[in-house]
Amino acid sequence: MEWTRKDLLSLYDLSAEEITFLLDTAEEFKKVSERNVKKVPALRGKTVVNLFVEPSTRTRVSFELAEQRLSADIVNMQASSSSLLKGETLLDTVRNIESLQVDLIVMRHSAPGAQAFIAKHLKCGVVNAGDGAHSHPTQALLDIFTMREKKGALKDLKVTIVGDILHSRVARSNMWGLLKLGAKVTLAGPSTLVPREFEAAGVRVCHNLKDAVQDADVVNLLRIQHERQSAGFFPSTGEYAKFFGLNRQNLRWMKPDVLVMHPGPINRDVELTSEVADGPNSVILEQVTNGLAVRMAVLFLVAGCVKK
Amino acid sequence: MSSFIFRNARVIDPVRKIDSRGDVGVIDGRIAEASEVRGGEVIDLGGKVLSPGFIDLHVHLRQPGNNMAETIASGTAAAAAGGFTSVVAMPNTNPPADTAGAIEFLRQTAAKKAVVRVLPCGCMTKGYAGEEMAGIGSLKAAGVVALSDDGRCIQDHALMRHVVEYAKSFNLPILDHCEDKCLAAGGVMHEGKWSVLLGMNGISGASEELMIARNIILARQIGWKIHMQHVSVKESVELLRNARAKGIPVTGEATPHHLTLTDECIKKYDTNYKMNPPLRSEEDRLALIAGVADGTITAIATDHAPHTMTAKMVEFDYAPFGIIGLETALPVSYGELVAKGVISLPKLVELFTAGPADILGFDDYSLAPGNPADLTVFDPEAKYTVDKEQFKSNSRNTPFDGWEVQCKTMLTMVGGKIVYNEL
Numbered sequence: 001m002e003w004t005r006k007d008l009l010s011l012y013d014l015s016a017e018e019i020t021f022l023l024d025t026a027e028e029f030k031k032v033s034e035r036n037v038k039k040v041p042a043l044r045g046k047t048v049v050n051l052f053v054e055p056s057t058r059t060r061v062s063f064e065l066a067e068q069r070l071s072a073d074i075v076n077m078q079a080s081s082s083s084l085l086k087g088e089t090l091l092d093t094v095r096n097i098e099s100l101q102v103d104l105i106v107m108r109h110s111a112p113g114a115q116a117f118i119a120k121h122l123k124c125g126v127v128n129a130g131d132g133a134h135s136h137p138t139q140a141l142l143d144i145f146t147m148r149e150k151k152g153a154l155k156d157l158k159v160t161i162v163g164d165i166l167h168s169r170v171a172r173s174n175m176w177g178l179l180k181l182g183a184k185v186t187l188a189g190p191s192t193l194v195p196r197e198f199e200a201a202g203v204r205v206c207h208n209l210k211d212a213v214q215d216a217d218v219v220n221l222l223r224i225q226h227e228r229q230s231a232g233f234f235p236s237t238g239e240y241a242k243f244f245g246l247n248r249q250n251l252r253w254m255k256p257d258v259l260v261m262h263p264g265p266i267n268r269d270v271e272l273t274s275e276v277a278d279g280p281n282s283v284i285l286e287q288v289t290n291g292l293a294v295r296m297a298v299l300f301l302v303a304g305c306v307k308k
Numbered sequence: 309m310s311s312f313i314f315r316n317a318r319v320i321d322p323v324r325k326i327d328s329r330g331d332v333g334v335i336d337g338r339i340a341e342a343s344e345v346r347g348g349e350v351i352d353l354g355g356k357v358l359s360p361g362f363i364d365l366h367v368h369l370r371q372p373g374n375n376m377a378e379t380i381a382s383g384t385a386a387a388a389a390g391g392f393t394s395v396v397a398m399p400n401t402n403p404p405a406d407t408a409g410a411i412e413f414l415r416q417t418a419a420k421k422a423v424v425r426v427l428p429c430g431c432m433t434k435g436y437a438g439e440e441m442a443g444i445g446s447l448k449a450a451g452v453v454a455l456s457d458d459g460r461c462i463q464d465h466a467l468m469r470h471v472v473e474y475a476k477s478f479n480l481p482i483l484d485h486c487e488d489k490c491l492a493a494g495g496v497m498h499e500g501k502w503s504v505l506l507g508m509n510g511i512s513g514a515s516e517e518l519m520i521a522r523n524i525i526l527a528r529q530i531g532w533k534i535h536m537q538h539v540s541v542k543e544s545v546e547l548l549r550n551a552r553a554k555g556i557p558v559t560g561e562a563t564p565h566h567l568t569l570t571d572e573c574i575k576k577y578d579t580n581y582k583m584n585p586p587l588r589s590e591e592d593r594l595a596l597i598a599g600v601a602d603g604t605i606t607a608i609a610t611d612h613a614p615h616t617m618t619a620k621m622v623e624f625d626y627a628p629f630g631i632i633g634l635e636t637a638l639p640v641s642y643g644e645l646v647a648k649g650v651i652s653l654p655k656l657v658e659l660f661t662a663g664p665a666d667i668l669g670f671d672d673y674s675l676a677p678g679n680p681a682d683l684t685v686f687d688p689e690a691k692y693t694v695d696k697e698q699f700k701s702n703s704r705n706t707p708f709d710g711w712e713v714q715c716k717t718m719l720t721m722v723g724g725k726i727v728y729n730e731l
Binding site for chain 2: 089090091109110111112113114116117131132133134135166167169172195197198200201
């Protein structure tokens with residue numbers, strides 16, 4: 001197939017064919033990072049701006065490395081050092097960036113839809129590096145890439161996502177991507193963080209860990225943020241760990257070859273104990289490695305559709 | 309003052325239960341028998357509808373404080389273009405209309421600049437902060453027709469009780485924006501399937517339902533009128549229906565946008581779909597329509613809330629709540645309610661005239677001879693495309709731009725003076 005999108009905003013927008021094409025392309029780019037010389041000239045002469053209106057370390061580093069390995073010229077902008085603090089609107093900021101003849105803007109923002117909003121007004125490409133609780137397409141692609149690498153076909157694969165689903169862009173992006181590829185998705189966690197309304201998307205909602213994970217081929221754990229505790233969504237991280245954390249005991253409920261995943265950063269002894277995080281079922285660090293390949297694929301394909 | 313004869317009108321006068329062909333006269337700013345008019349201007353309406361002037365219970369004129377978004381001049385020009393002859397001006401201006409002086413400013417400016425009647429509404433609490441009662445007696449003396457903390461809702465039930473009791477003694481109806489702050493905190497859209505799928509913070513329907521229930525209790529206990537602004541959820545309609553059946557003096561209004569649009573519209577992150585209360589679910593929308601049809605909801609009000617393009621051209625989370633509505637209310641409501649056979653045309657006219665007049669406590673808001681000649685002429689057959697660039701409002705924040713609509717304001721007369729004429 002031919003890739004036709006100048007923006008990557010959400011997996012909800014993509015067809016199964018497009019997602020598969022992205023994953024296939026990522027497989028090729030994964031080989032690049034395994035070489036001695038980890039660099040290809042795919043984006044030589046292209047300029048990418050990483051605009052992080054919401055702070056990030058791992059996603060930003062992963063994007064930066066992906067851009068460098070594609071030989072792009074890059075500029076990093078943080079909200080704290082940008083004009084946004086001086087009262088410039090987001091649209092003015094990105095239009096100024098575009099006027100510097102930039103090819104791609106990789107943006108993270110706390111407001112859902114912020115990337116879709118700017119993409120409508122820009123000719124350069126926009127890659128969503130996370131928008132509020134809405135979408136984080138490259139994280140979902142790297143998760144799905146890892147599942148496909150380990151389990152083969154995604155069709156009918158049973159994937160359970162556990163944690164703060166309500167506030168999670170990772171959960172939403174995984175959900176849409178996996179559903180498009182025919183996987184069976186279960187969302188699990190405390191009832192305050194996993195509303196039943198998600199069922200409208202065609203997933204199973206579950207508030208009991210055992211029910212949620214015992215048949216799963218993949219269990220993807222999401223980071224629990226302390227601020228949700230103070231907002232009254234659950235009583236304590238200790239109680240969370242007791243009812244929804246993975247540990248040596250409840251690993252026995254699961255399939256022996258279950259994949260344990262986590263987008264990081266992990267809270268040891270909250271979402272999972274060290275035995276699980278560092279155990280044979282965990283592919284958490286491989287996810288990080290695959291993130292690079294997936295982001296290279298996304299940047300490469302999207303940059304090819306930016307019209308000059 | 310000049311005289312007029314409107315010939316060949318379809319006269320719709322809900323208070324007097326008239327819907328018939330006829331002529332209406334105007335002498336010296338007042339309605340008269342056509343046969344009594346001597347030598348006035350004759351306007352042949354060719355069967356177009358002539359009704360009492362429309363009243364909008366819920367308009368933000370933004371002056372003072374945000375003249376770029378709207379002024380008393382531009383907002384009332386928009387009202388005239390929409391067929392409204394009176395607008396109730398919400399007091400959440402900057403500074404707010406919480407003192408007699410602020411009302412005096414509004415009245416003086418309106419006297420110079422307004423083309424339709426501006427009915428001042430005063431704050432219930434100082435600075436509409438929900439903490440201390442405003443000078444309600446002084447506001448009444450300065451000419452307010454009602455009280456509201458619109459945009460905010462008094463959370464302290466004891467304070468609300470005192471405000472309602474006190475307002476009763478000054479014969480001022482309460483217009484309340486019903487919203488429990490805790491349940492709405494941080495929300496930018498309706499809490500439901502779409503907020504969950506889009507990852508947006510929701511404003512639960514319960515936040516409205518809870519305060520409507522509170523207001524029904526206070527209205528019953530105190531025996532005074534509380535009007536629920538922009539009712540948006542199914543359960544609120546049910547509460548109102550039951551309370552009204554018991555004779556509790558509560559009323560409700562619906563906006564054209566809550567009657568026509570739902571939360572699904574927010575998929576595109578267009579901030580012209582962001583308002584408070586938010587667009588609700590399809591189930592809520594249908595319940596609101598049913599409430600209009602069975603008389604639970606007795607007024608259509610626009611919640612005309614102008615914002616500059618700059619204010620709205622931002623991330624959805626950061627955009628201010630509100631859309632304009634004065635110039636689209638009639639055709640949008642007609643399309644949803646009359647064209648689809650939910651209610652009759654006279655019933656629609658009632659929702660824009662006798663309904664709101666009754667909520668404000670006006671007697672005999674009809675075309676009876678002797679009444680002020682506040683008239684609206686519209687053509688229910690006229691089809692056109694909404695073009696926001698043609699609006700008289702200073703603002704353009706509408707979700708209805710480009711809609712193919714039917715039912716057009718043709719002439720608006722206030723006190724015997726033509727203030728809008730497309731005939």
